[in-house]
Amino acid sequence: MNYQIFHELTFDVLYACIIILIFVILERSVYLSYLGWRMGKLAAIVESSPKAPVKALAAVRSTDPASRAVLRYARAMAEGATREQQEDFSSALFIGIDKKVSARLWILDTIVTAAPLLGLLGTIFGIMETFNALAAGGMSDPGAVSRGIGTALVATAIGIATALLGLLGHNVLNRRAHVLTEDFKALLLNLTAPILTSGELKSETPSPQTPEDRGITHSATQGAARHARPTREPPNQGSEVSVRP
Numbered sequence: 308m309n310y311q312i313f314h315e316l317t318f319d320v321l322y323a324c325i326i327i328l329i330f331v332i333l334e335r336s337v338y339l340s341y342l343g344w345r346m347g348k349l350a351a352i353v354e355s356s357p358k359a360p361v362k363a364l365a366a367v368r369s370t371d372p373a374s375r376a377v378l379r380y381a382r383a384m385a386e387g388a389t390r391e392q393q394e395d396f397s398s399a400l401f402i403g404i405d406k407k408v409s410a411r412l413w414i415l416d417t418i419v420t421a422a423p424l425l426g427l428l429g430t431i432f433g434i435m436e437t438f439n440a441l442a443a444g445g446m447s448d449p450g451a452v453s454r455g456i457g458t459a460l461v462a463t464a465i466g467i468a469t470a471l472l473g474l475l476g477h478n479v480l481n482r483r484a485h486v487l488t489e490d491f492k493a494l495l496l497n498l499t500a501p502i503l504t505s506g507e508l509k510s511e512t513p514s515p516q517t518p519e520d521r522g523i524t525h526s527a528t529q530g531a532a533r534h535a536r537p538t539r540e541p542p543n544q545g546s547e548v549s550v551r552p
Contacts, residue, residue, distance in 0.1 A: 310436040314459070317429030321465050324418050324425070328469065331414050332476040339408060339483045345371045346490050353497050364498075372407045373491060376400040380495055397495045404491050408484040415477040419470050426466020433459020 437455030
């Protein structure tokens with residue numbers, strides 16, 4: 308068996324993994340940065356119009372997933388969605404945004420796991436090729452053996468370096484995606500808070516009383532006080548006993 312072919316094939320696969328790794332890291336970095344910038348703009352719009360954020364968001368014109376999701380949620384609130392409907396709709400939007408920001412991160416995770424194994428496999432093929440050359444040609448030069456083993460170990464080094472690069476990129480992008488999803492959740496809560504606050508204030512504010520209502524309340528209070536006042540019983544004359552010396 309020609310192990311040299313397999314040894315070279317592992318190098319080709321590792322080089323392809325490096326190209327895919329760099330492409331995914333750059334693409335995700337640009338996309339998440341743009342999405343974070345758009346969420347910052349949306350948050351600024353909501354904070355600038357705390358009393359009427361829905362009307363302020365109506366003028367937003369953008370095709371990114373965050374802007375579309377926020378506009379859909381704002382329209383649902385403007386149409387008078389109930390509290391349960393708002394919670395269900397916000398959960399669905401959150402899941403959709405989470406899928407968008409976490410897309411293609413599994414590729415980095417796969418390369419991080421597979422690259423060291425590919426490098427180790429290439430090293431094994433390289434060492435086996437060196438041993439076959441020693442057995443076939445009767446090579447007695449120790450330098451040639453060392454060079455063959457050193458070339459075989461290059462595959463392991465490339466695999467480990469690829470895994471380290473992928474691990475760094477995956478952790479940074481995963482953290483960035485988590486921050487974006489939390490920012491999106493906070494944005495939806497900021498949209499919901501003004502409506503909830505106004506509703507609570509309306510329910511907790513007492514209605515003004517008319518003079519007739521105040522008179523009825525005062526009379527009812529006095530009547531209740533008279534009925535609650537305890538009556539004093541007259542002393543029992545039969546219980547008194549006079550003692551004469």
